Amino acid sequence: MEHTEAKQAMKELTMALLYLSRFCEREKFAEAEHFYAWKGYDFDVLNELDDEDLIRQGSHRSKSVYLTEAGKEYARSLFEKYGIDDWKGTTA
Known part of the structure; x- marks a missing residue:
């Protein structure tokens, strides 16, 4: 397995x-x-994900983020990379 910074x-x-x-x-x-x-995550990381259009934070007072289509695809590719199974019975 390759190392990741x-x-x-x-x-x-x-x-x-x-x-x-x-x-x-x-x-x-x-x-x-x-x-x-x-x-509930590091704001610098959330800002970076937002800048890359993987999520949308909307108002900074919002307590949730929106997962874009690109973000969903990226997350699913990470599941493959790290060998993570998605929840059973969910649609995405």
Whole structure:
């Protein structure tokens, strides 16, 4: 297994944890599901993920972040990299 620098690992593992701890909100009149996660992580890392359009923080007073499609894809690729299984019975 290749080594990952600590800063990169923190970013990757934060994204993976955001995805694992996600919750879903469905639009009233649409089939779209939107995934959110609570903001309990290092703010510098969250800002970096936001800058890369992997998440959207919205108002900085918000306690949750929105997981973008790119963020969901990135998180799933990290699951493969680290050998993590997603929750059974979830849609993404």
